[in-house]
Amino acid sequence: VMAAVWSRWPRLRCLRSSHARTAAPQGPWALARRALHVASVSLQEVALTSERYGVQRLPFSRVSCDDVVFFERLMPGRVVTNADELELFNVDWLKSVRGSSKLLLKPQTAAEVSQVLRYCYERNLAVNPQGGNTGLVGGSVPVFDEIILSTILMSQVISFDEVSGILVCQAGCILENLNQYVEEKGFVMPLDLGAKGSCHIGGNVATNAGGLRLLRYGSLRGTVLGLEVVLADGSVLDCLASLRKDNTGYDLKQLFIGSEGTLGVITAVSILCPQKPKAVNLAFLGCQSFTQVLNTFTTCRAMLGEVLSAFEFMDDKCMELVEQHLKLSKPVTGNPFYVLIETSGSNSTHDEEKLNNFLERAMTSGLVTDGTVATDEKKIKAILVSFAFLLSSIPQMLWSLRERITEALAHDGYVYKYDISLPVGKLYDLVTDTRARLGRCAKNVVGYGHLGDGNLHLNITADSYSHSLLDAIEPFVYEWTARCNGSISAEHGLGFKKKCFIQYSKPKEAILLMQRFKAMLDPKGILNPYKTLPSSS
Helix, strand or coil: CCHHHHHHCCCEEECCCCCCCCCCCCCHHHHHHHHHHHCCCCHHHCCCHHHHCCCCCCCCCCCCHHHHHHHHHHCCCCEECCHHHHHHHHECCCCCCECCCCCEECCCCHHHHHHHHHHHHHHCCCEEEECCCCCCCCCCCCCCCCEEEECCCCCCEEEEECCCCEEEEECCCEHHHHHHHHHCCCECCCCCCCCCCCCEHHHHHHCCCCCCCHHHHCCHHHHEEEEEEECCCCCEEEECCCCCCCCCCCCCHHHHCCCCCCCCEEEEEEEECCECCCEEEEEEEEECCHHHHHHHHHHHHHHHHHHEEEEEEEEHHHHHHHHHHHCCCCCCCCCCEEEEEEEEECCHHHHHHHHHHHHHHHHHCCCCCEEEEECCHHHHHHHHHHHCCCCCCCCCCCCHHHHHHHHHHHHCCEEEEEEEECCHHHCCHHHHHHHHHHHHHCCEEEEEEEHHHCEEEEEEEECCCCHHHHHHHCCHHHHHHHHCCCECECCCCCCCCCHHHHHHCCCHHHHHHHHHHHHHHCCCCCECCCCCCCCCC
16 A cells, blocks of 8 residues: 555655564563663762752651561561662662662562551651652652662552453553553553663652653553552552542542652552554654654644554754664664654554555655655564664554663763653754753753653763753753743653752742642651652741
8 A cells, every 4th residue: 555655755665574583672681771871880889869969868767777677577588688789779770869778678568568658657767669760860769868668579460351441450560561461452551661671650650651652642640540559657548440430529649640759659550551553553754854843743643643653753863872872773864853653553554544645745745855664563573673773563662762762872971861841843942052052061962752742852961970061951951941831841750850940840839739738648758758849948
């Protein structure tokens, strides 16, 4: 059905006949690969967050021998005090922040979490909830010596309804494992992240993670149906509903989605999974300007309609870094910008016809200058592996494109990361203005992201961390974003790094109300202190 495009536009290469290659390993491989790009910096070399940022410790109690004895009795063999083992949990995977916790707990049930928090509340011991530790804003690791409460052993699927597609599981389930589980039953998870081989669904919900599939399936605020949450005093809030519609009183789960572990510890999730698409297509296209990227998106959205599931963009500098640091080549060259388009539907003939019409329009009008297209899922998997920097299958693994860019950036030096929501038309202007402002002070300034939902990932690299460079970036980036009525955090959350800049996106009345919620649900402030909200004082 797409022969007309290939014959008229030879630059647009169809990869349906590519030879298959061995697929890249998943799961633990994802963690191993992350280790590669930060191996040059040892954990001990990462500056303590409290020292780098000049944070004062709040008057929490310190862990005593009696405390350790209590926890050992509660969960024998799942209490960690060994300094070497604790190192991995004290440092974020970007190696940008580091805490000094002396105690790691690994509960298996909500009841154990309840007992832990009840004890910590009575003892005034601060607690740092932690999932897969894949966050980018310092929200998942301690600032001082908070007890690390890991959900790593809370990895059980509780139930799955094959009629409604509703999954109920513990918070420590790894996203990729869940996706494989529901795929076998003809469904997919409604979110997909580059860190899917490591991140936990509870952490995804706690940070309101976005990702690749948001354009198609919406945010977690819509797909999460219920939560089980343990509050600071140890009481268990069981709102683990499995209903699409429930209009009885306040929707309490929304308080905890995106709260980053500051209001309660999520222990179980009920989430709606969509049907797995039967037909998937992928197009990787080159554009000569960001205006052409925007016009391509407008045309794409109008012509592909209901089958459009992803529209990603990246600038050429991203691709240069991928090639430079990872020695990988891209399938399309010679363009300042690239877009990655995914369609997914139930009828391959119908979807290919729509994609055919769109590509012909894009090529005829000059919006696209070059491209690569794959229309068979098995071939797509092999193609993406052969291109290496697209180590992902469709739709399960497409997000790995973004992950490889993140890896390449980390190879380039210390990375200042910004996750911004902006009106789509202004998305790349921030990259251009930041590049002009920083000049040679920065090694590289790049931009990529989810164009479909107005989410820019602005990344700035330097040889090492620099206070002066940080001062040149912040609050400039936040002020620029505020002037455009954007958000300083589109999907990564505020964590430790952005909490003091929330006023650029929220009015003081909203911040005050959030602080009141925090004081009501966690009056002693023991849950994930120093994160998300500025001090109420």
